[in-house]
Amino acid sequence: QVQLVESGGGLVQPGGSLRLSCAASGRIRSTYVMGWYRQAPGKQRELVAAITSGSSTNYADSVKGRFTISRDNAKNTVYLQMNSLEPEDTAVYFCNARWATFVYWGQGTQVTVSS
Numbered sequence: 001q002v003q004l005v006e007s008g009g010g011l012v013q014p015g016g017s018l019r020l021s022c023a024a025s026g027r028i029r030s031t032y033v034m035g036w037y038r039q040a041p042g043k044q045r046e047l048v049a050a051i052t053s054g055s056s057t058n059y060a061d062s063v064k065g066r067f068t069i070s071r072d073n074a075k076n077t078v079y080l081q082m083n084s085l086e087p088e089d090t091a092v093y094f095c096n097a098r099w100a101t102f103v104y105w106g107q108g109t110q111v112t113v114s115s
Helices: none
Strands: 002-007 010-012 018-026 033-039 046-051 057-059 067-072 077-082 091-099 102-105 109-113
Touching: 002 091, 002 102, 018 033, 018 091, 018 109, 033 067, 033 077, 046 067, 046 077, 057 067
Parallel strands: 010 109
Antiparallel strands: 002 018, 018 077, 033 046, 033 091, 046 057, 067 077, 091 102, 091 109
């Protein structure tokens, strides 16, 4: 089993920044692909960004150039640096870990972008 705990969410004004963290514990391995997803009210959960064990990344078009995903395998932690936040980024953000048929989710952290 793998446990994922997100932190760093909160309320921020448009144009502001937040940094989310996801700490993994249990049977986590550096081979896991780590990702961030988000779900806004009334919408489906969507991929925001993902990073492989070799640090290859991919991003949703809506966040390219504004968000950066990174990982520290020694700390079993993945980060999401979010800059130039927009009201449309408001959602619950979930950490995800997957490898082969194994998929794990965190409980989520709320991000609200509002003036």
